[in-house]
Amino acid sequence: MSEKKYDIGLMGLAVMGQNLVLNMVDHGFDVAVFNRTTSKVDDFLATDEAKSKGDKLTGAHSLAELVSKLKSPRKIMLMIQSKDAVPAPEIALYPNNAAVDAVIQDLLPLLDKGDIIIDGGNTQFKDTERRTKFLADKGIRFIGTGVSGGEEGARKGPSMMPGGDPEAWEYVKPIFQAISAKVGPNHDVPCAEWVGNRGAGHYVKMVHNGIEYGDMELICEAYWLLKKALGFTNEELYEVFRDWNKGELDSYLIEITRDIFTVKDPETKKHLVDLILDTAGAKGTGKWMSQLALDLGVPSTLVTEAVYARCISAMKEQRIHASKILTGPSGTYKGDRKEFVDQVRQALYASKICSYAQGYVQIMAAAKEYDWSLKYGQIAMLWRGGCIIRAVFLERIKEAFDENPNLENLLLAPYFKSEVEKSQSAWRNVVKTAVELGIPVPGFSTALTYFDSYRSENLPANLLQAQRDYFGAHTYKRVDKPGEGPFHTDWINVREVEK
Ligand code: 6PG
Numbered sequence: 001m002s003e004k005k006y007d008i009g010l011m012g013l014a015v016m017g018q019n020l021v022l023n024m025v026d027h028g029f030d031v032a033v034f035n036r037t038t039s040k041v042d043d044f045l046a047t048d049e050a051k052s053k054g055d056k057l058t059g060a061h062s063l064a065e066l067v068s069k070l071k072s073p074r075k076i077m078l079m080i081q082s083k084d085a086v087p088a089p090e091i092a093l094y095p096n097n098a099a100v101d102a103v104i105q106d107l108l109p110l111l112d113k114g115d116i117i118i119d120g121g122n123t124q125f126k127d128t129e130r131r132t133k134f135l136a137d138k139g140i141r142f143i144g145t146g147v148s149g150g151e152e153g154a155r156k157g158p159s160m161m162p163g164g165d166p167e168a169w170e171y172v173k174p175i176f177q178a179i180s181a182k183v184g185p186n187h188d189v190p191c192a193e194w195v196g197n198r199g200a201g202h203y204v205k206m207v208h209n210g211i212e213y214g215d216m217e218l219i220c221e222a223y224w225l226l227k228k229a230l231g232f233t234n235e236e237l238y239e240v241f242r243d244w245n246k247g248e249l250d251s252y253l254i255e256i257t258r259d260i261f262t263v264k265d266p267e268t269k270k271h272l273v274d275l276i277l278d279t280a281g282a283k284g285t286g287k288w289m290s291q292l293a294l295d296l297g298v299p300s301t302l303v304t305e306a307v308y309a310r311c312i313s314a315m316k317e318q319r320i321h322a323s324k325i326l327t328g329p330s331g332t333y334k335g336d337r338k339e340f341v342d343q344v345r346q347a348l349y350a351s352k353i354c355s356y357a358q359g360y361v362q363i364m365a366a367a368k369e370y371d372w373s374l375k376y377g378q379i380a381m382l383w384r385g386g387c388i389i390r391a392v393f394l395e396r397i398k399e400a401f402d403e404n405p406n407l408e409n410l411l412l413a414p415y416f417k418s419e420v421e422k423s424q425s426a427w428r429n430v431v432k433t434a435v436e437l438g439i440p441v442p443g444f445s446t447a448l449t450y451f452d453s454y455r456s457e458n459l460p461a462n463l464l465q466a467q468r469d470y471f472g473a474h475t476y477k478r479v480d481k482p483g484e485g486p487f488h489t490d491w492i493n494v495r496e497v498e499k
Contacts, residue, residue: 004030004069005069006030006031006032006058006070006071007024007029007030007070008024008030008031009031009032009033009034009060009067009069009070009076010031010032010034010076011034011036011063011078011079011080011103012078012080013035013040013044013079015154017033019152019155020120020155020158020179021044023179025053027178027179029175030055032057032059032060033045034059034060044059045057045058045059063103063107063110064110067107073112073115073116073141074116075115075171076107076116076117076118077118078103078117078118078121080119080121081121097121097124100127100131101127104135108138108140113138113139114141116140116141116142116143116165116168117131117135117141117142117143118143118144118162118168119131119142120147122146122202122283122285123202124202124206125198125206126199127199127202128142129198129370131144132164132197135165141171142165142168143162143164143165144199144201145161145162145176146159146160146161146162146195146202146204146208147159147205148209148387149181149386149387149388149390153386156181157191157385158179158191158386159180159191159382159386159387160176160191160192161195161202161205161208161382162176163194163195163197163199163201163203163372164197164201166197173192173194176192179192180386181385182385183381191381191382191383191384191385191387193378193382195374196367196372196374197371197372197373198372200367200370200372200374205285206285206288206289206292207359207363208387208388209289209388210286210290210300210303211303211356211359211389212253212388212389213285213302213303213306214306214355214359215251215352215389217305217309217443218348218351218443218444218447219253219254221434221441224439224440225430225439226240228437229332229333229340229437230333230340230341235261238258241254241257241258244345244348247345249349249352249391249393250392252388252389253389253391261273279313279316280310280313280314281310286307287307289362292362292366293362296366298358298361299358299361299453300358300359300361301447301450302351302355302358302446302447303358304446305443306442306443308442309440309442328438329437332437333437340433342426343427343429346423346427350419350423350424350448351427351443351447351448352393353410353411353416354451355443357409357411357416358450361409363376364408376401376405376407377398380395380397380398380401381398399415411451411454411455420451424448427444427448462476465477466491469487469489470489470491475487475488476488
C-alpha cells in the first residue's frame with residue numbers, strides 16, 4: 001500500500017504553529033509537521049491533544065522527510081520566529097528575517113514546479129515582494145500571509161490576510177477558509193480572503209498591527225485619564241470598560257481591558273495591573289508601519305505616537321530621575337465625573353476613527369505605490385473576526401466602502417463624519433483637561449490635530465514655503481497665479497527692516 005500523503009506541511013512548532021496545526025486537523029485536513037529543533041516535533045506529537053488526532057497528524061525530522069509526505073502540489077507553511085535567523089546564501093538577506101530566506105534556500109532543491117511555500121510570520125512586506133518574484137522565477141508559488149489573533153486565534157479561528165502569487169490561492173483557500181474565524185449574521189463568512197499580489201497581505205497585516213498599537217495606546221490613555229483625573233479604582237474601571245464594550249466601542253481590546261481590571265495577584269491579593277512595570281515592549285510591526293508611512297509621505301500619526309509612547313515608557317530610569325527635577329500641573333478633574341467619563345468614551349471613539357482613517361490612507365497609498373489592487377471593504381471584514389483589532393466598528397467601515405468604493409478618507413464617510421462631529425466638543429474638552437492636569441495624551445491629541453489639519457482648507461505652510469525660499473531658494477507657488485511658477489524671491493534684498 002502506498003504511503004499516506006498529507007494535505008499540508010507546517011514548519012515551526014512555536015505556540016502559533018502548534019495551534020494552527022491542531023485547528024487544521026480539527027477541520028479535516030491531514031497535516032505533517034517539522035521543526036528545525038526536531039525534539040520539538042517529538043514533544044508536540046507526544047501531547048495528549050496531538051495524540052488524539054491519530055493518523056491525521058504526523059511528524060518529520062528533516063525538511064526532505066516533510067516534503068516527501070505531502071500531496072502535490074505541495075503546500076508548506078512556515079511559522080518561523082525571526083529570532084531563529086540563520087544566514088542564507090544567495091537570496092538577498094533582510095537582516096531581521098533571514099530565517100525564512102534560509103528555509104526557502106533549503107526547500108528549493110526538494111520541491112517541484114507548482115509547489116507552494118507559505119510564510120505566516122509577521123514579515124516585512126518587502127521581503128514578501130522579493131520572495132514572490134524570486135520563487136516565481138523558479139516555478140514555485142509563494143504566499144505571504146498575515147495571521148492574526150494570537151494563540152487563541154490560531155487554535156479557534158484566526159484572521160488571515162494572504163498575499164503573494166494569486167495562482168496559489170485556489171490550493172490554499174479551502175484550508176485557510178476552514179480554519180479562519182467566521183463572521184456575518186450566520187457566522188459563516190470566513191476572515192480569510194485573498195488580499196493582493198506579492199507583499200500586499202503582509203502589508204495589510206502590518207497596518208493591522210499599527211492600528212492595534214493605536215487602539216491599545218488610546219485605551220491606555222483613557223484608563224490613565226480616569227485613574228489620574230478622576231481617581232477611579234480598578235473596580236470602577238472594570239465597570240466603565242464593561243459598559244463601553246456594550247456600545248460602539250465593542251471590541252476584543254476593550255473586552256480584555258475590562259477583564260484585566262478583575263485579576264488579582266494570588267501572592268499579594270492586589271490587582272495585578274497595579275503590580276506590572278510601566279515599561280512597554282514591542283516586536284516592531286508598529287515601528288515598521290510608521291517608518292513606511294514616512295516613506296510614502298502619509299501622516300500615520302496615531303501609530304507613530306503609539307510607538308513613541310512605548311519608547312518613552314521604556315525610559316523608566318530617566319523618568320524617575322526627571323520626575324524629581326521637573327514640575328508641572330497635577331490635581332483632579334473638578335467637573336461632573338459622570339459626564340467626563342462619557343466625554344472620554346467619545347474622545348476614544350473619535351480618536352479610533354482617526355486611527356483607522358490613517359491606516360486606510362496608508363494602505364491606499366501603498367497600493368498605488370506598489371501596484372496592488374485591494375478591496376478595502378473586504379479588508380475590514382478580514383479584521384471583523386479572529387484578529388486583535390476585531391470590533392463591531394469594522395462593520396461600519398465595510399458599509400462606508402460599500403457605499404463609496406472610492407472613499408479617500410473614512411472621515412468623509414457620512415457615518416464617521418457624523419460620529420466625529422457630534423463627539424468633538426467632548427473630545428476637545430478631554431484633551432484640554434488632560435493638558436490642564438498635566439496628563440499625557442499623545443494619542444487623543446494627535447488624532448484631534450489630524451482631524452483639525454485634515455478639515456482645514458488653509459494651513460500655515462505658506463509661511464514655511466517663504467522660510468524655505470528665504471534661506472534655501474527652494475521656490476514656492478502662488479495662490480493668485482495657479483499653474484505658474486515656481487517662484488523665488490530675493491528676500492534679503494527686498495525686506496523692509498529697520499536699519
Ligand atoms: C496579532 C498580533 C501579533 C503581534 C503581537 C505582539 O495580530 O496576533 O498583532 O502579530 O506580534 O501582538 O506585537 P508587539 O510586540 O509589537 O506589541
